[in-house]
Amino acid sequence: MPSADELKQRIEAALPGSTAEVSGPDGVHFEAVVTSAAFAGRSRIEQHRMVMDIFAGQLGGEIHALSLKTKTPS
Amino acid sequence: MSEQQTENPLRDAIAQAIGENDIILFMKGTPEVPACGFSSRAVGVLQALDVAFASVDILPDPRIRQELSALSQWPTIPQLFVRGELVGGSDIILEMYESGELQELVGAEASGDAPDAPAADAPADSGLLQPENLLGKD
Numbered sequence: 001m002p003s004a005d006e007l008k009q010r011i012e013a014a015l016p017g018s019t020a021e022v023s024g025p026d027g028v029h030f031e032a033v034v035t036s037a038a039f040a041g042r043s044r045i046e047q048h049r050m051v052m053d054i055f056a057g058q059l060g061g062e063i064h065a066l067s068l069k070t071k072t073p074s
Numbered sequence: 075m076s077e078q079q080t081e082n083p084l085r086d087a088i089a090q091a092i093g094e095n096d097i098i099l100f101m102k103g104t105p106e107v108p109a110c111g112f113s114s115r116a117v118g119v120l121q122a123l124d125v126a127f128a129s130v131d132i133l134p135d136p137r138i139r140q141e142l143s144a145l146s147q148w149p150t151i152p153q154l155f156v157r158g159e160l161v162g163g164s165d166i167i168l169e170m171y172e173s174g175e176l177q178e179l180v181g182a183e184a185s186g187d188a189p190d191a192p193a194a195d196a197p198a199d200s201g202l203l204q205p206e207n208l209l210g211k212d
Contacts, residue, residue: 044166045148052149059149065112068165 001027002063007055008032014054028064035071044070085141088130092145092155095128097180100142101152102133109133112164116152119171125180156180 004024011020011034018036032051039047047070055063092098097120103109105117109131120127132139132151143149146160154161156179161167170176 044170045160045162048162048166049147056149065150069169 002058003027004030007063007066010054011051015050028062029067030063030065031067033069033071035073037073039070039072082141084137085145088138088142088145091128091130093158095155096157097125097127098155099127099129099152100132100138100155101129102131104131105129110151112150113152115164116154116167119167119176120154122171123177123180 002024004022007024007030008020008022011022011032012018015034015036015038018034018038020032020034022030022032024030034051036050038050042050048068051068051070052059052066055066059066099105099113099116099120101108101110101113101116103113105121108114108117117129130138132142139151142151142153146153146155148160148163150163152164152167154163154167161170161176161179167176170179
């Protein structure tokens with residue numbers, strides 16, 4: 001079962017220079033707020049895709065849901 | 075996209091539904107009886123906007139979700155499309171509603187000649203497997 005900390009590390013490793021706050025008390029439903037300069041100039045859907053692609057194959061499976069907010073650093 | 079015939083009639087039917095409905099929500103359950111909290115939230119936002127929207131229940135056949143996700147490259151349900159473009163799932167829908175972006179996106183349509191009646195609603199049980207029935211025309 002993936003942990004919130006594991007998700008955080010995978011996001012931050014996959015998107016260089018990003019910061020992620022992840023919570024997922026039940027181990028299957030996660031919430032993440034991801035801030036990354038890599039999001040600049042991209043639509044929300046593209047930003048979310050960049051994060052969800054990291055977990056391709058796991059979403060809907062062992063990660064039942066990943067609720068996401070993406071931000072660019074101000 | 076919808077004109078192009080492929081070996082995959084179900085995917086064609088989904089693409090056609092997306093192309094022919096200005097606002098279409100793929101969800102679990104129906105707007106009247108949503109079968110999942112995320113779908114329910116998406117319906118709530120669209121109803122708050124007071125716009126007509128088509129909806130497709132993906133639950134009756136697992137292939138609907140499979141083909142939809144293959145087409146949209148988006149793994150989760152619900153999925154909202156506006157004028158042929160994937161807007162997002164419930165997180166994005168809610169965030170754009172709260173920021174006013176969603177109103178702007180669909181508002182231009184609503185102020186036009188969009189009918190009040192949800193005439194474009196795809197019947198949940200007609201099934202995407204019969205493209206000719208999808209929009210209740212003919």
